Amino acid sequence: MDLTGRVAIVTGSGRGLGLAYARALVAAGASVVVNDVDQQAVDAAVAAIGGDTVGVAAAVGDTASAELLVGRAVETFGKLDVLITNAGILRDRVLWKMTDDDFDAVIGVHLRGTFTCARAAAVRMREQGTGGRIILIGSPAGQRGNFGQTNYAAAKAGIAAMARTWALELARNEITVNAVIPVAATEMTKTIPAFAPAIEEAERTGTPYPAWLRHDEGLGTVEDVTGLITFLASDAAKGITGQAIGVGGDKLSLWSHPAEKAVVYAEGGWSADAIAAAWDFEQETYGIPAPKK
Numbered sequence: 001m002d003l004t005g006r007v008a009i010v011t012g013s014g015r016g017l018g019l020a021y022a023r024a025l026v027a028a029g030a031s032v033v034v035n036d037v038d039q040q041a042v043d044a045a046v047a048a049i050g051g052d053t054v055g056v057a058a059a060v061g062d063t064a065s066a067e068l069l070v071g072r073a074v075e076t077f078g079k080l081d082v083l084i085t086n087a088g089i090l091r092d093r094v095l096w097k098m099t100d101d102d103f104d105a106v107i108g109v110h111l112r113g114t115f116t117c118a119r120a121a122a123v124r125m126r127e128q129g130t131g132g133r134i135i136l137i138g139s140p141a142g143q144r145g146n147f148g149q150t151n152y153a154a155a156k157a158g159i160a161a162m163a164r165t166w167a168l169e170l171a172r173n174e175i176t177v178n179a180v181i182p183v184a185a186t187e188m189t190k191t192i193p194a195f196a197p198a199i200e201e202a203e204r205t206g207t208p209y210p211a212w213l214r215h216d217e218g219l220g221t222v223e224d225v226t227g228l229i230t231f232l233a234s235d236a237a238k239g240i241t242g243q244a245i246g247v248g249g250d251k252l253s254l255w256s257h258p259a260e261k262a263v264v265y266a267e268g269g270w271s272a273d274a275i276a277a278a279w280d281f282e283q284e285t286y287g288i289p290a291p292k293k
C-alpha cells in the first residue's frame with residue numbers, strides 16, 4: 001500500500017496501538033501528526049518513528065485541541081487526508097460505584113474527543129474537496145457491553161453510531177468513515193487476567209503469542225492491527241464506509257449493525273397484556289464472550 005503524499009493525524013499515538021498506526025502510516029509513505037496528552041510520549045514517538053512526523057502534545061476532548069491538530073497538519077504538511085481517533089483512557093467500575101468524574105473523563109476523551117476531532121477534520125476535508133478517510137476506534141465493549149465499563153461501553157457504542165451517521169453525511173464528499181474494533185496486547189489490556197500469563201510468557205521468552213490467543217481470542221500484537229488501518233487509509237478502501245471492522249491476532253471480521261431481528265404485528269397496536277401473551281422472541285446475547293481457555 002502506497003500512501004505517499006497523504007497526510008494523517010493519529011490521536012493518542014505516543015504509545016500502544018496509536019504509535020503502531022503512526023509508524024505503519026509513515027512506513028507506507030504518509031506524513032503524520034503524532035499526538036498524545038503526554039509531551040514525553042510525543043517526543044519519544046516522533047524520535048522513534050522518524051520520517052515525516054510532527055508532534056503535538058494536547059489533550060484530545062475539547063474543540064481547541066481538535067483545531068490545533070488539524071491546523072498543525074495543514075501548517076506543516078499543507079493538507080489533511082486521514083484522521084484516526086485513537087486516544088483513550090479507562091476508568092473501570094461497576095455502575096453503582098462509578099463516579100461522575102469516572103463517567104465524564106471517559107466520555108470526554110473517547111466520545112467528545114472523537115466528535116470534536118472528526119468535526120474539525122470534516123470541515124477541512126470538505127474545503128479541500130479531495131475526499132478523505134476518517135477512521136474511528138471502537139471496542140468490543142461498545143459492540144457487546146462489558147462488565148465494569150459503563151462509561152467506556154457507552155462511549156465506544158456511540159463512536160460506532162457516529163461512524164454510521166457520518167458515513168451518510170460525508171458520502172457526497174467522498175470522505176469514508178469506518179470504525180475499527182481492535183484487540184491487541186497493550187498497557188490497556190495486558191493485565192486482563194485470562195491473557196496476562198500467556199502474554200508475559202511470550203514477551204519474556206521472545207516467542208510469538210500462542211495460537212489460542214491469536215486465533216481463538218483474536219488477540220495479538222499492536223502490529224497485527226496496523227494492516228487494516230493502512231488499508232482503510234488507502235485508495236483500495238475508497239468504497240468502504242459506514243462499517244465496523246474487527247481485527248486482532250489472526251482474525252479479521254466484519255461486525256453486523258443493529259437491525260430488527262424478529263417482527264410481529266397486531267392491528268391497532270400492542271397492549272401490555274397482548275405483548276405478554278405473544279412474547280416469543282429469542283433474546284439476543286450480550287457481553288463480550290468469556291475467554292475460551
Ligand SMILES: NC(=O)c1ccc[n+]([C@@H]2O[C@H](COP(=O)([O-])OP(=O)(O)OC[C@H]3O[C@@H](n4cnc5c(N)ncnc54)[C@H](O)[C@@H]3O)[C@@H](O)[C@H]2O)c1
Nearest residue numbers: 012015016017036037059060086087088139183184186188
Ligand atoms: N488494546 C486493545 O485491545 C483495545 C481494544 C479495543 C479498543 N482499544 C482502543 O484503542 C485505542 C488505543 O488503546 P491502547 O490499548 O493502545 O491504549 P494505551 O493506553 O496503550 O494508549 C492510549 C494512548 O492515548 C493517550 N491519551 C489518553 N488520553 C488522551 C487525550 N485526552 N489526548 C491525547 N492522548 C490521550 C495515552 O497517553 C496513551 O498514549 C483506545 O481508544 C482504546 O480504547 C484498544
